Amino acid sequence: MSNPDAAPAQITWQSSDDNRLVVCFSGTWAGDQPLPDTADLFTQLAAGPREVVLRGENLGTWDSRFLAFVLGISDACRRREITCLREGLPSGAQRLLNLAEAVPEQGGSGHRETPSRLHQLGAATLEWRRKGIDNLAFFGEVFFSLMRLGSGRARFRRSDLLLHLHEAGVQALPIVTLISLLVGLILAFVGAVQLRMFGAEIYIADAVGLGMARDMAAMMTGIIMAGRTGAAYAAQLGSMQVNEEIDALRTFGVQPMDFLVLPRLLAMGFMLPLLTVYAMLMGILGGALVGIGLFDIPATQYYQQTINGVPLIHFVTGLIKAAAYGLIVAVAGCLRGMQCGRSAAAVGLATTSAVVTAIVWIIVANALLTVIYYVVGI
Numbered sequence: 001m002s003n004p005d006a007a008p009a010q011i012t013w014q015s016s017d018d019n020r021l022v023v024c025f026s027g028t029w030a031g032d033q034p035l036p037d038t039a040d041l042f043t044q045l046a047a048g049p050r051e052v053v054l055r056g057e058n059l060g061t062w063d064s065r066f067l068a069f070v071l072g073i074s075d076a077c078r079r080r081e082i083t084c085l086r087e088g089l090p091s092g093a094q095r096l097l098n099l100a101e102a103v104p105e106q107g108g109s110g111h112r113e114t115p116s117r118l119h120q121l122g123a124a125t126l127e128w129r130r131k132g133i134d135n136l137a138f139f140g141e142v143f144f145s146l147m148r149l150g151s152g153r154a155r156f157r158r159s160d161l162l163l164h165l166h167e168a169g170v171q172a173l174p175i176v177t178l179i180s181l182l183v184g185l186i187l188a189f190v191g192a193v194q195l196r197m198f199g200a201e202i203y204i205a206d207a208v209g210l211g212m213a214r215d216m217a218a219m220m221t222g223i224i225m226a227g228r229t230g231a232a233y234a235a236q237l238g239s240m241q242v243n244e245e246i247d248a249l250r251t252f253g254v255q256p257m258d259f260l261v262l263p264r265l266l267a268m269g270f271m272l273p274l275l276t277v278y279a280m281l282m283g284i285l286g287g288a289l290v291g292i293g294l295f296d297i298p299a300t301q302y303y304q305q306t307i308n309g310v311p312l313i314h315f316v317t318g319l320i321k322a323a324a325y326g327l328i329v330a331v332a333g334c335l336r337g338m339q340c341g342r343s344a345a346a347v348g349l350a351t352t353s354a355v356v357t358a359i360v361w362i363i364v365a366n367a368l369l370t371v372i373y374y375v376v377g378i
Contacts, residue, residue: 007060011036019050023073025089026058029066038069045076052077055088067096074101138335142265145257154258164267168229172275175228179220180212180279184286187211192295201295205302206309208287213314215321217279219366222325225272226358230333233264234354237337238347246338261338265330272326273319280318317373324365332358 007027014022021044029035045052054070070086070093077084086094115123148154191207237260240246246256284306291297336354340346 009033009035011038011041013041013044015044015049020053021045021049021051022053022055024058025054025056025066026060028060028062029069030061030063035065035069041073042076045073045080045082048080049082051083051085053085053088056090056093057088059090062090062093067093067100070097071100134339135335138338139331141257142261142331145255145262148255148258149262154262155254156259156263160259161263161266164263165271167232168225168267169271169274172225172228172271173278175224176221176275176279177282179224180217180282181286181289183216183220184208184212184283184288185290187216187283188287188290192290196295201291202297202301202305203309204287204291204295204297205305208291209284209306209310210314212280212283212287213310213318215318215366215370217283218276218318218322218325219362221272221276221279221322222329222362223359225268225275225326226329226332226362227355229268230329230358231351231355233330233333234337234340234350235347237261237334238340238350241338241340242342242344242347256338261334264334265327268330269323269326272329273322276319276322277315280315313378317369317378321366321369324369325362328361328365329358332361 009027009029010025012024012026014024016022023041027033052073054073059066070089074084074086074097076082086097089097145154187208188204191204192201195201195203195207237246240260246260249256249259288299288302288306291302292299333354336350336357340350
C-alpha cells in the first residue's frame with residue numbers, strides 16, 4: 001500500500017455530466033515540495049461549472065501552502081458565483097479555512113478598489129455627524145455633572161481633586177516659568193528693534209505688559225497645559241477604557257463623569273487662571289531684564305511705565321481668557337479619553353487628538369474673545 005505522505009503533490013480533476021467539476025488532491029503539500037501546475041484547472045473554472053467539489057482522501061502531509069491554494073480556488077469560485085464544496089477535505093483543513101475566511105482582511109493588505117469622491121464625501125459626512133453627536137452627548141453629561149455638583153450630589157474623592165490641583169498647579173510651575181520668561185524676552189526684543197529707531201525704548205514696558213496681560217500669558221499657559229496636562233488626562237482615561245475600569249465604575253453605580261471628569265475639570269478651571277497670573281508676572285520680568293539690562297532703562301522708571309501703561313482691566317481680560325482656556329483643556333483631554341478605543345494604539349491617538357483639539361479650540365476662543373473685547377470696547 002502506497003504512503004501518500006511520500007508522494008509528490010498532485011491535483012486531478014474530472015467533469016461530470018451534471019456540470020460538476022471534482023478536484024482531487026493527493027501527495028505531500030508541505031515543506032519544499034514543488035506544487036503542480038494549475039493553469040489548466042483555472043481554465044476549467046473559467047468555463048463556469050455549476051459547482052466544484054474538493055476531495056482529499058489521498059492527501060498526505062499539508063501545511064499553509066495547501067490552505068492558500070484552496071482559498072485561491074474558493075475565491076475564484078466566489079467571483080464566478082460557483083458553488084464550492086469542501087466537505088471532502090480533512091477536518092483540520094476545513095476548520096482552518098473557515099477561520100481564515102471568518103477573520104476580516106487587515107487594512108492595507110490585498111487589493112482594494114478606490115472609493116469614489118462621492119463615497120468619500122458621504123463617509124466623511126457620516127463620521128462628522130457621529131462625532132458631533134458623541135461630543136454633544138459628552139457636553140450634556142458634563143453639564144448634568146456640574147448640576148449635581150451644585151446640588152451636592154456629585155460623588156468623587158476630595159483627595160483626587162487635591163491631587164489634580166497639585167499636578168495642574170505646582171508641578172507646572174517650572175515649565176510655565178521658563179516659557180513665560182522667554183516669551184517676555186522675545187516680546188521685548190521685537191519691540192526694541194522698532195522703538196529704538198525713535199529713541200522710545202521706554203515703551204518696551206508698555207509693549208511687554210500689554211502683550212502678556214491681554215493675550216500671550218493666557219495663550220502660552222493654555223498651550224503648555226494642553227500639551228502637558230490635557231494629554232495626561234486623555235492618556236489616563238484612555239488607559240482606564242482599555243482596562244475596562246470605567247465600565248466597572250458604571251457597574252458599581254458610580255457616575256464616571258462625577259468620579260473621573262469633574263475633579264479634573266475643577267482643578268484645571270481653577271489652576272490655569274492662577275498660573276496665568278504667574279505667567280504675566282514672569283513675562284513682565286523677562287521684558288524688564290531686557291529693558292533694564294540691555295537698554296539701560298532705570299528699574300523704577302520701567303516699573304512706573306508698566307503701571308501707567310497697563311491698567312488693571314487688561315489683566316482682567318487676560319484672566320477671563322485663561323478661565324475659558326482652562327475649561328477647554330480639561331474638556332478636550334477628558335473628551336478624547338472617554339471616547340478612546342479599546343487598544344494601546346487608541347490611547348496614543350486619543351492623546352494626540354486631545355492636544356490638537358485643545359490647541360485649536362484655544363485659538364478659536366482667543367479669536368472670539370478678542371472680537372468681543374473690541375466690540376465692547378475693552
